[in-house]
Amino acid sequence: MLSLPSDWQPHAPLEHLHLDWLTQANIQVAVLRLDLIDPLISGNKWFKLIEHLAAADQVGAKGIISLGGAHSNHLHALAAAGKRFGFPTVGLLRGHPQETPTVLDLQAFGMQLHWLGYGGYRARHEPGFWLPWQAKYPQLQPVSEGGGGLRGARGCAGLLKMARDQLSAVGWNDYNGWWLAAGTGTTLAGLVLAEAGAHPVYGALAVPDDNGVAQQVEAIFQEAGLRDPAYELFDASRGGFAKVDPALLAFMEMTEKHSGIALEPLYTGKALLALKQQVDAGRFAPDTRLIFVHTGGLQGRRGFAVMGKD
Numbered sequence: 001m002l003s004l005p006s007d008w009q010p011h012a013p014l015e016h017l018h019l020d021w022l023t024q025a026n027i028q029v030a031v032l033r034l035d036l037i038d039p040l041i042s043g044n045k046w047f048k049l050i051e052h053l054a055a056a057d058q059v060g061a062k063g064i065i066s067l068g069g070a071h072s073n074h075l076h077a078l079a080a081a082g083k084r085f086g087f088p089t090v091g092l093l094r095g096h097p098q099e100t101p102t103v104l105d106l107q108a109f110g111m112q113l114h115w116l117g118y119g120g121y122r123a124r125h126e127p128g129f130w131l132p133w134q135a136k137y138p139q140l141q142p143v144s145e146g147g148g149g150l151r152g153a154r155g156c157a158g159l160l161k162m163a164r165d166q167l168s169a170v171g172w173n174d175y176n177g178w179w180l181a182a183g184t185g186t187t188l189a190g191l192v193l194a195e196a197g198a199h200p201v202y203g204a205l206a207v208p209d210d211n212g213v214a215q216q217v218e219a220i221f222q223e224a225g226l227r228d229p230a231y232e233l234f235d236a237s238r239g240g241f242a243k244v245d246p247a248l249l250a251f252m253e254m255t256e257k258h259s260g261i262a263l264e265p266l267y268t269g270k271a272l273l274a275l276k277q278q279v280d281a282g283r284f285a286p287d288t289r290l291i292f293v294h295t296g297g298l299q300g301r302r303g304f305a306v307m308g309k310d
Contacts, residue, residue, distance in 0.1 A: 002057045002064075002087045002141075008045060009035035012159075014166035017292060021256055026286035028177075030170045031261065032163050035296040041084070043296015044187045045077035048147030050155035063088035065133060066143040067124055070100045073297040074146045079109035090114070090137055094121040101302035114125075114302035146184040148216065150223045156190025163291050172289055175199060180293035181206050181271035183231065185217035187295065192221070192229045195280045202290075203238035204271035211241070236274035242266055248273055261294065264301045268294055 014034060017029040034043045049064075055063060055191050063082065068075035068091060075091045082089035089111045095105075106113060118124075123129055130142045146152070167173065178195075182188050182203035191201045205213055214233060221229050238245055245267045252269045255263060263269040272292065278284065 004130055012037050016170055021276055027279055028289045029292050031292045031294050031295050035294045043129055045074050047156045048152035048186055051151035052143045058168055061141035061241040062139040064135050064143050065090040065140040067092045068143040069094045070098055071102045071300045074100055076299055079106045083109040112234035131275050138167050148184040148186045150220050152191035153220050154188040157185045157194035161195035175289040175291055178291050179275050182269035183212040189220040192231045195232045203233045204274040206270055207241040207265050208237045234274055236270040236282035264297050267297050
């Protein structure tokens with residue numbers, strides 16, 4: 001059976017973010033540091049996997065098969081978990097064989113890789129996509145790209161309690177909302193479900209609007225039976241997924257220098273820059289308190305020339 005040690009309970013600290021543009025606007029931000037929960041099974045990816053692993057265990061599956069790209073944080077966390085906790089993993093990858101730092105890690109962690117090309121990967125949403133893979137790996141549980149869907153969202157709902165339990169440590173008795181990057185929207189959906197309207201959740205889209213994140217999020221809410229969800233999406237893609245520009249890199253460099261918190265350019269860097277833009281535009285009133293979710297993904301920095309350091 002696929003089961004995890006009961007004593008492994010990852011924890012992320014909540015820390016104040018001190019930056020001049022926040023001070024000038026009289027906005028307070030506390031960062032939930034999911035990047036610090038574990039050196040390898042890092043960020044929000046673990047929480048998106050929790051319910052998928054539980055479902056696999058319930059049906060007697062021996063391991064997990066899932067999808068991602070050559071820099072996938074999801075596959076990296078999945079493969080690392082498989083190695084640590086002793087269950088097999090299989091990755092179906094976008095594109096053609098290549099050696100990225102992430103791919104080399106996947107192989108080192110023991111994940112079996114299959115490259116689908118680009119056309120084959122685009123077919124992942126078509127009916128029957130999983131049938132040949134389930135025939136090839138009948139003892140493995142299929143998990144959608146990024147660990148998405150309602151199960152992934154429910155796993156992320158636990159982040160609410162993790163943050164609330166630490167409010168007193170940052171001197172807060174309440175907060176006004178959440179801000180985080182949205183790639184599939186699963187973590188955002190989990191927080192919206194957990195909040196049940198008590199506080200709004202703001203998602204900074206790391207992908208263009210035509211990638212269907214809004215539709216995926218709404219599908220999760222519909223399946224969960226949630227009416228009138230309190231959330232808002234902002235475009236932070238800067239022209240497309242994995243699009244990195246000098247202004248973004250300069251912002252990241254300055255932020256890391258003054259905060260000591262490492263970012264990556266695909267999610268956390270874009271999300272924090274989008275927050276600055278909204279703060280500068282007067283979107284939030286003075287004395288607003290926001291929880292910024294650092295979704296991890298720092299291993300993916302190795303695939304990009306970020307400030308010439310990686």
